[in-house]
Amino acid sequence: MPQAELKKLDFLMVQDTHLTETAKMADVVIPAVGFAESEGTFTSSERRIQRINKAIIPMSGYENWKVIVELARVLGTNLDYTSAKDIFAELTTVRKNYFRANICDNSTTFWPVNGSNVLYTEGFNFEDKKARLQTVSDGELFIEKANTNYLRNQFIEFLREKELI
DSSP: OOHHHHTTOSOOEEEESSOOHHHHHOSEEEEOOOGGGOOEEEEOTTOEEEEEOOOSOOTTSOOHHHHHHHHHHHTTOOOOOSSHHHHHHHHHHHOGGGTTOOOSSSOOEESSTTSOSSTTTTOOSSTTOOOOOOOOOSSOOOOOOSSSOHHHHHHHHHHHHTTOO
């Protein structure tokens, strides 16, 4: 969501590992932990379902899923999870694209599970099987950066502000 749209929100809560531009706009920022402090799975942009194993204890004492479960409890909803495995187990029963996914071994699993590794070989999910493309007329989509490393870019910007480079 472009930042211009975020500014229109009455309330914005963000969970992140560091103070991103979006987090700076938030009314509330909840600390997140990185992959090395997490147990469970994530799905990459190539749709690969990958298992991650915690290497270090989270500094905050909570993994990301525990923060969400606790936040839900405070807001009056009971998410009955006791581990990241519980969440993944539910995901594999209620989401068609993850149905019966198994990440117990180190094999590569893509969603949709038991489907092709290439999406949309038989058309898109519309009646005529054609893609629906839209143009965006206003709002900045991309901010040009020298590289894609956000923390490095922020550090370089800081050095320039202090006239150290």
